[in-house]
Amino acid sequence: MRSSEQQTRRPLQPRHRWGVAPARISARHTARRRLDHRYALVAGVFSTNADRSKGFAATLDITPDRRYTSWQEMAEQEAIRPDGIEVVSIMTPNDSHYAIARAFLERGIDVICDKPVTTDLAQALELRALSRRNGLVFGVTYNYTGYPMVRQARAMVQNGDLGAIRLVQVELASGWASTLLEAEGHKQALWRTTPEIAGKSTVIGDLGTHAHHLARFITGLEVTEVAAELSTLVPGRRADDNGHVMLRFSNGAKGLLWVSMVAAGNLHGLRIRVYGERGSLEWIQEQANELNFRPVDGPHQILPRGAGWLDPAARRVNRLWPGHPEGFNDAFANLYTDIAEAILARRDGIEADPMAYSFPTIEDGALGMKFVEATVESNQQDGRWVDATLDLED
Amino acid sequence: MRSSEQQTRRPLQPRHRWGVAPARISARHTARRRLDHRYALVAGVFSTNADRSKGFAATLDITPDRRYTSWQEMAEQEAIRPDGIEVVSIMTPNDSHYAIARAFLERGIDVICDKPVTTDLAQALELRALSRRNGLVFGVTYNYTGYPMVRQARAMVQNGDLGAIRLVQVELASGWASTLLEAEGHKQALWRTTPEIAGKSTVIGDLGTHAHHLARFITGLEVTEVAAELSTLVPGRRADDNGHVMLRFSNGAKGLLWVSMVAAGNLHGLRIRVYGERGSLEWIQEQANELNFRPVDGPHQILPRGAGWLDPAARRVNRLWPGHPEGFNDAFANLYTDIAEAILARRDGIEADPMAYSFPTIEDGALGMKFVEATVESNQQDGRWVDATLDLED
């Protein structure tokens, strides 16, 4: 019975990406409810090892009949149960996203999928067609878009506070793989540096798609062309670990994108700066509760999350008062909650709060894959400019 | 049945302090479980208005028979149920803490109580005696001690990284009440500036006790004497809204403590600096994921939460990798989890992980009340030095 369902703690433990986490939206929802009330975790596969998967499922209070050992089994079983899951969360290595997502979409189950959404563009377009054909929600966890001050940045661009956008500088440069970790048995490093699993470009697929989406999310612009250099800076590594990309945007704006796993000494290193005619914005994940606004004709302003005078888009996802920091988990939860709103609205045949629809979808996922492919192509062709657009009009 | 219990979201929504939130520890616990699995919210009073209390309880999936309308009723009923609550959380205005805590302690129910723990020292000592007599856990939510980098600071002092402590400068100075909000019907402002509810000193009771405990927690020292000036800086206000306190510590160290509600332009404004013979530490809540260490003979160091080389006390409560910010909710949850460990150990008749026992107890609550009283006395006596110690040896 639904009232007995445990809540998911997936979004609160995003590091457990090694499993499939199918979740069911709580039937009871109120405007005040936050993520921890929006999902109940009722079924799942949590490891490729059957015993470990079942053992972990048990600690999550999943009933024995729903502790699956393969996603195929789970998709089949859940699809026929009367109380089957409504939505599945896919947090597996990149190369498995496509098959899993397809299996659930084909059975009418909404999908929340990690990025990069597939390992090539064709698969992403196929998933897009399938989700559209079946009328399903397909959320992609470009999770940084869940931060209130990222929402504020987007709103300020939309409101014209910067004037026309001219420059976008975005970085996601960490130093976590500055040594050859994969040779030391480091699991994450191993799959991320194995091209067969990670895809055509590790840094662009894993990090570049985040940065690409964040730039698009905040500016509302599309990346039209890229000129790139992808490098392997740690000797012995099989995958690229650093990417420099020059960007051209749909309105004529220019940009630089830097992604790295070998920026030794950096922490996660996510930062974006957007410059317009009348000023600029800077957001740094490590000071996530602040947004820097620098108008051309006045002082540098630091906007604090939580202020009553922020844009409704930022206030809508605010939890705490200014000075009490929110973090990564809170932002991730905001994204999940938005997706929950959209799924509920879909099931009820209504429209959700328009602000809920800012979450990334399969279209964004497909554009990310196009970005990966264009970047790889430019890199192979002496850095020349390559088209990065996608015709998604149909 | 227990497996159907919803988790509590108290620690994730600490702003809902206007009710009584009694919680039951989940029977299923593993070493990996985090807060969201440590408590299940099964009963409660959420408003002095019966309808609102019941309505809110319903949204939390509390069964109808446990949606109480008074804490007295709840204490009586829960004490006789076979599946009665194991622990109660008290998040009500200051003047009601004592009576509620006593009611549950007398019935053998562990207590988690907001600070200041009472409105005078005598009540706090009485609660202490009662909890000791009944062998119960009494946690006090000086929640800032849940931050990993506060734990790191404490460990570094204990490890002697600073040498003997000489100076402690602590501030909790926000600007939220810079105008006469209480005259505009602002509820929080109203009860906090009503001496009959807030106690002998609003700023010292509400903010000073936090700062006092944080200084004690990190340094391991006791405040022995205080010289204070308490002021009302907003015309028309009935309570003090700013406090300046000079401190003397048990080892001869000196300090300054500043608490304010009228530091216009500040956000929450919590910051502590501890200086020893060999260097100093600085922690600022608004950059909670960092700890500043400044040795006398080397560069300023910024220690990031999440680093593998931090002290075990900090790593134990870490959730995310460096660069992905944790926030207020995460820290609060750490405190709740520590208390859960202690309660479970008490029930099982064993010792919990020694690191779990760093959470604040009724002794800390009583010392906080002594601090309030000493500060008020010094203020009344032209700023002279007043004893702030408490003999808790028995």
Add this chain to the structure above:
Amino acid sequence: MRSSEQQTRRPLQPRHRWGVAPARISARHTARRRLDHRYALVAGVFSTNADRSKGFAATLDITPDRRYTSWQEMAEQEAIRPDGIEVVSIMTPNDSHYAIARAFLERGIDVICDKPVTTDLAQALELRALSRRNGLVFGVTYNYTGYPMVRQARAMVQNGDLGAIRLVQVELASGWASTLLEAEGHKQALWRTTPEIAGKSTVIGDLGTHAHHLARFITGLEVTEVAAELSTLVPGRRADDNGHVMLRFSNGAKGLLWVSMVAAGNLHGLRIRVYGERGSLEWIQEQANELNFRPVDGPHQILPRGAGWLDPAARRVNRLWPGHPEGFNDAFANLYTDIAEAILARRDGIEADPMAYSFPTIEDGALGMKFVEATVESNQQDGRWVDATLDLED
């Protein structure tokens, strides 16, 4: 001949405080001239050792007849030369300021003197009376007031940007004397920790007077009462090395002042925060090119030195465009230039630019001595409040 005079480099090398540096104002001055054109160094005593004094004077292109070996000799000789100095700079240990200043004032020579201006209040008042009687300029080098963004802060308070001032928090807490340097032959440490040379309180005299003046300069308020604790935190030291002072201001505002030589790990540690009804200002010497303004109802603003929209008082002393940092030497030079303006105006019998008169005078020096004495008295009397005002009406 005057056209051959070298410029002084005193303000550019303020560390050479071990001598007497008498300077002559350049006869040629234009509105555009900066400090380096405002003074020519033509005579001096630079050491108590005659050979060293003469040798150093030679490197400064001082003619042989004006390389003096005592300030007495210099005062006498320069007073009777037709091209004698117009102004003397006193940069000697505290206990010699009074006698030197008096000797030059008596001979009609303007004085620029380091702070604390004397070792007791009576001497300061005597110098004040003497300089007034002789109609001379007496500048005191509270040099931090030369920073453009300190001038901006003062202007903003004057303009009412903060509303009525309520709180002032000022610190000058370095860690340079965290060990017993004076026992290791460290010259500066030696004279500063010798009460007979440094005066009644080393930290208040040396550091506290700076902080006290900066608070007065920015707020335009007087300190009326103090409650203090002065401590010696390094074992074996003869002087105090840390001071905590609670402040009351003429308009009812409150404050805390912290000065220290043992804040281990701090650099120079000068910072001031001023809170008013409508917002607050923060200036930190280590980020001297910025002024933080935090209005109650908007974002934190960082005002950059050099912006065209700053107050005229800040623009008047600006040298470089925003983003090119100015430093300590530039600020010190601004103070010297202001004093030069005042001296020239006095000699010409006219008024200088009103903004030039913001430099500290013997009145400020005397108020500093009163502050020292009041603080020492409070410390001796169990921290009780002591009057810190001075009647300078006559």
Add this chain to the structure above:
Amino acid sequence: MRSSEQQTRRPLQPRHRWGVAPARISARHTARRRLDHRYALVAGVFSTNADRSKGFAATLDITPDRRYTSWQEMAEQEAIRPDGIEVVSIMTPNDSHYAIARAFLERGIDVICDKPVTTDLAQALELRALSRRNGLVFGVTYNYTGYPMVRQARAMVQNGDLGAIRLVQVELASGWASTLLEAEGHKQALWRTTPEIAGKSTVIGDLGTHAHHLARFITGLEVTEVAAELSTLVPGRRADDNGHVMLRFSNGAKGLLWVSMVAAGNLHGLRIRVYGERGSLEWIQEQANELNFRPVDGPHQILPRGAGWLDPAARRVNRLWPGHPEGFNDAFANLYTDIAEAILARRDGIEADPMAYSFPTIEDGALGMKFVEATVESNQQDGRWVDATLDLED
């Protein structure tokens, strides 16, 4: 006579670039002397308008016979005077550097020249050949290399603190020309955006050469290839105002260089980050007194200018103790002083302190011109990689 010479204040007023400032090295020099004693300004041209030039020269105490109205006249006259100038400083618009420098070099006078050193590579190589043939010093004012913490960064790379360098990210992105200032009669904007004066690329010539040299100075690496996009982002502008350049270095390291005049809201915007195998360095001009060092296996360190434990290369150019900020003028003066050392050593036929020879020379100037040309070529060729090396072996 030499003792009557005024010191130059060129380096202290670098904004007066509209003239030719020939300077004579003071014959008297001691180890303690700083810039203000190293040069005496004795002759000059200060404007293309003869009256203005002479008028300004007069305010600088230049004798009437040396107040020139053209650089041609000055070169001729000074070359034949027995007390003629020893060194000339060229601070004119870019297109005149070559002819002026050649005129003085041909007459055996050392040269200090602003950057970019010429408007094309051929001219720079010609000046190089000429200065080598005549055995003269040719200093180029890439002035940011004068900052102590830039010297520290260079020393740390040389000492191997970072291991092999992998990545270099450098920016010099200000927002000063975010609007079409040149249409409003803004003089600086006018000549800088006139290709005939500014050269083939304004942003690369004016800003890119600074960034290029700073990267080379700190890392000791050469830029071997570039892939670039140069843009004009302000409508109506005749010159480029933004440049994005991907870099390849001689050891295989990669980099990004961003230069802009239209980064609206930025101040001067100079920042460099250098990543190696074992950690990274970051220096930001706006916090010029700090150097950030982030080792892979420890905390982020902020090294303060002035610390006794810094590298000798940084301590050598230090002026003030830590916490008292030094600025742009101090750094510029350091560069001038280094050049003075080299000139004096050349004249004396000896070697100066090896550390003095870090100042930029005509070789650096020529490499800067090659960088401009390669960047322009890549931009014209669809962003493909273009060689940026120069064979300077002969």
